[in-house]
Amino acid sequence: MEFWKKRIPLIIVFLAGLTMILTYYSSRKEAVEILTSYSKWYQIIAGFALLLGVVSLGQVHIAKIRKLKSGWAYSLIMIIAFLVMSISGFIWGIEKGTPFMWIFENVTTPLASTVFSILAFYIASAAYRAFRAKSFEASLMLAAAILVMVGRIPFGEMVSRLLPDSLYFLRIDVITQWLFRVPVAAAKRAILLGIGLSSVTMSLRIILGIERTYMGGE
């Protein structure tokens, strides 16, 4: 059992990882074909897994409706919406002008946009919490945020123009640009450098079989 559950997957991971590395360093068409075939295999597996996902979705919601659990009406709407979209897609296709596309353009897309638009209010409430000057760091962030916000609106630019050319460096839009180009860019690059090196290490750990947690157990 140990052999089938641990050894075989580890061998597959090692061979697949090694192939991916080697094909990256080769220019031959065969290397690209290997990568393409890997991606096709993944699509096939994902296709089967999608079936599992749909079964899981059905199981969860049908169980909820059957037991009349709290929120069962939402589950009913979900099942009806799922059936309507699937059936209309199977019968009339998914091209422009079909019922599937009509529902997608007039129901799904506006609903997604609505959810996305809530972000504006959430940003406001999160910013309110973040910018309370409770500590030195929070005060620093508040000051930087005010500068950036003012520097990004026409009013900031208008006020900045009142300054003489000799005090150009004090213009809010110049300070905003400096904040983005120097401290923000430096912090971001430091994070990205750490992420890059860590992801290489993590990949090597997985390929070499040192890291096995993702296979279950610790």
Next chain:
Amino acid sequence: MKRLLLVILSLIVIIIMESSWARDEFQLQQLLPEKIEARDTPNDDGSSVLVVWSKSEAEEMAPENVQYVVLQADSPDKRFEPVKYVGVKENLCSDNPKYFGFSEKNKHWHFAELFVPMNKEFFFKVGVTDGTTTITGAQIVSAQARPNLIAWHKLNNFVILIMMFAFVILFYNLAKKNPNMFIRKIAGLEAIDEAVGRATEMGKPIMYLTGYYDISEISTICSVNILAHVASKAAQYRTRIIVPSKWPVAMSVCQEVVREAYTNAGRPDEYNPNDIFFIAGEQFSYTAAVDGLMMREKPAANFFLGTFAAESLLLAEAGSMTGAIQIAGTDSTYQIPFFVVACDYCLIGEELYAASAYLSREPRLLGTLKTADTGKIIMTILLFIGALMISFHEWAPSEIFMYIKHFFTVL
């Protein structure tokens, strides 16, 4: 007398036209390259060859309509047909280090990449044209397109990979000898037990999200590793864990990991596969469904670990409204500020990758964390050297500076 004048005038016009034509002809000839070479394109799949020719000093004086023309034939005896036109100031070999490297000499050579069938010899000439007249040199060169097994332009990348590989093996073995390697405390990971404990005390579930991407992303694998630890704690404390998934493959992996955690905790019967379920592949449908779940189930602890996109704040704020303790971790730099303001703890970038080693306390895994740290030390030293060299490049040996600079250039 009139006739004589007309003849003289005609002669003058002819002489002027002749001299002008001769000047044009002379200019075109001046542009003809002294040296021509043809070769297989390096680092390619065998679909093209390169024709290179030396730059002429007369290029500076050349009018805009003058171009180089590359002519091709199957055999040197056949008629050469024009296949590529190159402007006199275009296609310098120095513009394409992938094929020609970084040599200073490349500034004095032009090139043309010609796509030809593989393993067949073709013959080339280089000429000059002004649109009406085309003159060609006598030199004929030939080349065959061949596929290259190794992409030499990625050698720098390969060297770094081998270095990292060596460090992983080195630190793995060092950790076996010395299991007590120092790893700094990561508050977000220390808080995991606290969050699970809180959920247990309150009798409420834990919600765990693995992020925007499927299991093919390294960050999702890292998230699944942390899930193994969280699920193990949840199984020990008999706390329900909900894992809504955006991807069916990730869902299957999460189900397996959670099932294993419950089995290891000796409670396989308490594992509920319906708590690890697929919701929707569409970004905001998924977000809306998870937000709704948070509002209805009121989990006591939320974990947002993986790569996130625009949904990060929508999820974290909804969780914050329910009063849950929230631990987030992401490698998407644009989402880190959102998680920092809306969550109690946030793992920044690489901390997410270090989590599984940190949580398992397995010495060999902890040892490999030192690899990334060593890489960072090397990078910091190189950045420092680079900064010094840029600041004092007039005094620094320029060849060494260029070598270091080119080593880190991605081609």
